[in-house]
Every structure is written in structure tokens, then in C-alpha cells.
Amino acid sequence: MAHPATTNSSNRRSLCSYLALVLSHVIFVVAENGEPTAIRISCGSSHNSLITEQSYLWLKDFGYTGGSSAPIDAKITGAPQLTTLRYFQVSDGPENCYNITVPYGHYLIRFVFAYGDIDNSNREPQFDVSLEGTLVHSLKPGWSAEFDMSCVDSLVFINDGAATACFHSSGHGNPAVVSLEILQIHNLAYEILVPSNKYTILKTVKRISCSAISSGYGADFNADPWGGNRRWVTDNGLTKGTSDQLRTSKSIQNCCGAPNFYPEIIYQSASTTGIGASLYYTFDIEPNQNYSIWLHFAEISDVIVSKEQRVFDILVNDRLIFTDIDIISLAGGPFTALVLNKTVLVEGRTLNLTFRPVQRGILVNAVEIYQVISMEFVTTECEVWSLQALKHSLGLPSRIGWNGDPCVPQEHPWNGLDCSFNVKGGSWSIVGLDLHDQGLKGQIGGAISSLSQLRSVNMSSNSIYGEIPAQVGNLYYLAVL
Numbered sequence: 001m002a003h004p005a006t007t008n009s010s011n012r013r014s015l016c017s018y019l020a021l022v023l024s025h026v027i028f029v030v031a032e033n034g035e036p037t038a039i040r041i042s043c044g045s046s047h048n049s050l051i052t053e054q055s056y057l058w059l060k061d062f063g064y065t066g067g068s069s070a071p072i073d074a075k076i077t078g079a080p081q082l083t084t085l086r087y088f089q090v091s092d093g094p095e096n097c098y099n100i101t102v103p104y105g106h107y108l109i110r111f112v113f114a115y116g117d118i119d120n121s122n123r124e125p126q127f128d129v130s131l132e133g134t135l136v137h138s139l140k141p142g143w144s145a146e147f148d149m150s151c152v153d154s155l156v157f158i159n160d161g162a163a164t165a166c167f168h169s170s171g172h173g174n175p176a177v178v179s180l181e182i183l184q185i186h187n188l189a190y191e192i193l194v195p196s197n198k199y200t201i202l203k204t205v206k207r208i209s210c211s212a213i214s215s216g217y218g219a220d221f222n223a224d225p226w227g228g229n230r231r232w233v234t235d236n237g238l239t240k241g242t243s244d245q246l247r248t249s250k251s252i253q254n255c256c257g258a259p260n261f262y263p264e265i266i267y268q269s270a271s272t273t274g275i276g277a278s279l280y281y282t283f284d285i286e287p288n289q290n291y292s293i294w295l296h297f298a299e300i301s302d303v304i305v306s307k308e309q310r311v312f313d314i315l316v317n318d319r320l321i322f323t324d325i326d327i328i329s330l331a332g333g334p335f336t337a338l339v340l341n342k343t344v345l346v347e348g349r350t351l352n353l354t355f356r357p358v359q360r361g362i363l364v365n366a367v368e369i370y371q372v373i374s375m376e377f378v379t380t381e382c383e384v385w386s387l388q389a390l391k392h393s394l395g396l397p398s399r400i401g402w403n404g405d406p407c408v409p410q411e412h413p414w415n416g417l418d419c420s421f422n423v424k425g426g427s428w429s430i431v432g433l434d435l436h437d438q439g440l441k442g443q444i445g446g447a448i449s450s451l452s453q454l455r456s457v458n459m460s461s462n463s464i465y466g467e468i469p470a471q472v473g474n475l476y477y478l479a480v481l
């Protein structure tokens with residue numbers, strides 16, 4: 001049954017939309033010079049620590065919505081030697097997040113995942129990870145067998161004042177995270193879309209330094225910090241056909257500046273083939289997605305010294321993406337960097353990148369493959385605030401969750417909510433709220449008066465008191481007692 005309004009809900013609503021308007025018009029100052037913002041969190045840790053390998057300060061854990069700390073039993077090869085992780089049990093709710101305040105900008109966000117005895121009884125958990133409300137990583141069975149699958153990163157714009165990373169349970173064990181890094185990169189880095197890629201996330205599939213002696217981070221390769229300390233893996237163990245290794249210590253022209261700040265060393269080694277032999281890399285990928293491919297070349301062979309001596313085509317799954325690539329001609333000379341990029345839709349589960357000779361053999365220095373993920377539209381800010389107020393006034397137990405965005409990722413909406421997309425406004429709204437029989441005690445209050453699209457509320461079989469404002473949405477169903 002509906003009650004008469006006790007608060008002036010139209011005033012509340014206009015204050016709410018006024019605040020939203022003010023926030024959306026805050027002009028952020030972009031730091032183009034100086035040091036990039038860099039936040040490194042040692043999840044589950046109660047103290048800051050300086051890890052000797054890279055001399056970065058790892059901050060003690062903060063900014064999380066729940067969970068517990070557990071020790072890491074085994075050394076994780078390739079990762080900074082942190083000793084704890086944070087994990088989220090069923091009692092912590094189905095979604096838990098980190099919300100870390102950062103200035104407006106473009107960031108590389110990296111996670112390292114692991115699990116152990118205390119957090120998961122030594123059974124590998126499976127779970128989803130979202131950034132800014134968009135599902136980015138799904139940890140599939142076997143992820144912990146390979147460091148490349150437990151250390152993942154993506155490039156994303158943060159324009160709401162805080163980086164939000166959420167862990168979503170899928171009923172297979174407790175999500176667990178060792179570290180979270182939020183590293184600022186140049187605003188124009190990896191620009192692939194016109195006018196900009198502010199509404200896409202580039203998820204790293206693979207970042208390869210061909211014939212590198214070993215895998216490493218930007219810091220190991222003396223890279224500019226504005227490059228986001230990207231991890232480059234060697235292609236030694238990858239499927240690539242037969243190839244030879246080539247290395248030089250000569251310096252490389254045009255390699256390392258804005259906006260992508262590549263480390264010079266990735267151009268100082270290459271995988272090559274002899275006359276007439278192809279080189280190819282195959283990657284397991286999500287089907288029917290767009291992939292942004294970045295290819296790096298610098299002619300470092302002593303026998304190829306002028307143009308037209310080495311020419312090749314580049315194919316993705318038998319489709320030509322570049323023809324007659326002549327590194328010296330396109331770069332303007334030997335020992336000079338050439339970067340090519342192309343975004344392609346790949347239908348199958350394999351991306352086969354093939355370099356096919358036209359003149360002599362192949363030379364390739366580095367390869368980057370990113371999955372292009374469109375960002376989700378988020379829930380109307382005002383509605384998020386109302387739900388947070390409701391969560392508070394009802395004293396919602398943490399097992400119900402309600403962290404991150406209420407409606408997205410669409411695969412993981414909050415418990416008890418029915419969301420609907422408003423095409424005109426480009427945002428999600430709450431149309432249904434069903435928290436019946438959850439043992440809730442508290443007041444429903446005026447908080448839900450901002451849920452202007454709400455059509456149905458079922459709060460029956462709880463101990464809820466207080467009045468429901470009459471002006472709530474256009475309710476056709478309401479059950480409180």
C-alpha cells in the first residue's frame with residue numbers, strides 16, 4: 001500500500017540532479033608533464049612495502065568494499081614478490097570492488113591473481129572482473145597455470161574521479177587478488193578511433209618482444225614511466241613457425257617518444273626467417289570481437305641495408321591487412337622504428353598473424369594484440385546514490401552485495417534489482433526492486449524517491465517500517481509488509 005509523501009520529493013530530486021550536473025561539469029586539469037599518476041596496491045597487506053626488484057612503493061591495502069587477507073604461500077614467478085592477497089567469500093557478497101580516487105586520465109590497470117589454502121582450499125577459483133562497470137576479464141579453468149593469464153592488464157579512460165574495479169563471483173570459489181596497479185599513460189596513447197577511444201577499453205591479449213632474452217616490465221627495460229610499465233613477453237615459447245633470433249646494441253631512431261613511449265630495447269631484437277619462409281603467431285581469442293594489432297619493426301640486419309631488399313605482406317587469418325611492407329622504405333632508413341596498427345574483426349577462436357615474404361625473409365621486432373571492448377553505459381548517478389542510501393537505511397547485510405554499479409556489467413546486476421536501459425539518456429535505471437524475505441530491518445525512507453522509473457517494489461516478509469513517498473516513480477505493484 002502506498003503512503004502519502006512525507007518529504008518533498010520533487011525538491012530532493014532537483015537537488016540530486018543539480019549535483020549530478022555540477023559534477024559532470026567539473027573541469028579536470030590534465031597533467032601532461034611531470035610524473036604520471038601511479039598507484040600500486042598490495043592487496044591484503046597491512047603495511048606499505050618497498051619491493052627491491054623494481055624499487056616501487058607498494059601501498060598497503062585500501063579502497064576495498066570487503067573481504068579478508070590471506071598469505072601467499074608460493075612465489076609467483078614474474079610478479080613482484082608480494083606476500084598477501086585479498087579474497088572475497090560468499091558472506092562478503094557476490095560483488096566486491098576497489099574504488100580508488102585518481103585524476104581524469106588514461107590508465108593501464110593491471111591485476112595479478114593467485115589463490116591458496118586459506119582463501120580457496122587450494123582449488124583454483126573462477127570469477128569475473130570489471131572495470132568502470134564493463135566486464136573485462138573472465139578467469140577460466142586453468143588460468144593459474146600460466147603467468148600470462150594471472151597477470152592481466154587493460155587500457156582505460158577514467159573520467160568519473162575514481163578507478164572502479166570489481167570482482168564478481170560465479171559460484172566457483174572465492175575471487176582473490178594479489179595486486180592492483182593503476183598507472184597513468186598518455187591521453188593519446190593507442191588512439192585507434194576517431195575522435196577518441198574514451199568509450200572503449202583495450203584489453204591486452206599479448207604484448208611480445210620478439211627474441212627478447214627474457215620477459216620483463218618497462219622498468220626492467222629502462223622505459224619512460226609514461227609507458228605504464230607495460231610487461232613484454234619473449235616469443236621464445238610461442239607458436240611462431242621456424243625463426244631465427246637477431247639482436248643489436250645499436251641505437252634506434254624514432255622509437256621512443258609520445259604518445260606510446262616504447263622502450264628502445266624492443267626494437268633491438270627481432271625474430272627473422274630465411275628467404276621465402278613465413279613467420280606466424282597464433283593466439284587463442286574470444287570470437288567475434290575486434291582486435292587492435294600493433295606491429296613494430298626496425299631493420300637491424302647487417303645484410304639488409306636499403307629499400308626493396310626485404311618486402312613482405314601481413315595477414316590475419318588469411319586476410320591481407322598490409323601489403324608490400326618495406327621497413328627501410330617506410331621508416332626512412334635502417335635502425336629506425338616503424339609502427340603499424342590495424343583493427344580487425346575476428347570471427348573464430350584463433351587469431352593467426354602471418355608475415356609472408358615477397359622479397360627475402362621476414363623480420364619483426366614486437367607485436368601487440370588488444371581486444372577492443374566497448375564500455376557499458378552506467379546507471380544514472382542519482383539512482384546510484386538513492387540505492388546507496390537505501391542500502392544504508394535498510395542495513396543491507398554484506399552477503400547481498402550492492403557494490404560497484406547497480407546495473408552493469410549486465411552479466412552481474414545487484415541482487416534484487418530489475419534494470420532497464422534508457423536509450424535517450426544513455427543510462428540504466430531501476431524499474432524493479434525485490435528484496436522480499438531477506439530478514440531486513442530498517443526504514444525505507446525517502447531514498448527511493450529518486451528512482452523515477454521504479455514500477456514495482458516487493459519488500460514483503462521483512463521488518464520494514466516508515467513511509468514510502470507517494471511520488472515514487474509510477475508504481476503499479478508495491479508490497480511492504
Ligand SMILES: *[C@@H]1O[C@H](CO)[C@@H](O)[C@H](O)[C@H]1NC(C)=O
Pocket residue numbers: 099100101161162404
Ligand atoms: C568512489 O570514489 C569516488 C571519488 O572518491 C566517489 O565519488 C564515489 O562515490 C565512490 N564510489 C563508490 C561506489 O564508493
Ligand SMILES: *[C@@H]1O[C@H](CO)[C@@H](O)[C@H](O)[C@H]1NC(C)=O
Pocket residue numbers: 288289290345372374
Ligand atoms: C567491431 O568494429 C565495428 C566497426 O567499428 C563495429 O561496427 C562493431 O560493432 C564492432 N564489433 C564488436 C563486437 O565490438
Ligand SMILES: *[C@@H]1O[C@H](CO)[C@@H](O)[C@H](O)[C@H]1NC(C)=O
Pocket residue numbers: 190191339340341342
Ligand atoms: C594507426 O593506423 C592508422 C591507419 O593506418 C593511422 O592513420 C594512424 O596514424 C596510426 N596510429 C598510430 C599511432 O600510429
Ligand SMILES: *[C@@H]1O[C@H](CO)[C@@H](O)[C@H](O)[C@H]1NC(C)=O
Pocket residue numbers: 278280282350352353354
Ligand atoms: C597460421 O598460419 C600459418 C601460415 O599460413 C600456417 O602454417 C598455420 O598452420 C596457421 N595456424 C593456424 C592455427 O591456423
Ligand SMILES: *[C@@H]1O[C@H](CO)[C@@H](O)[C@H](O)[C@H]1NC(C)=O
Pocket residue numbers: 436437458459460461477479
Ligand atoms: C513478493 O514477495 C512475496 C514473498 O515474501 C511473494 O509471495 C510474492 O509473490 C512477491 N510478489 C511478487 C509480485 O513477486
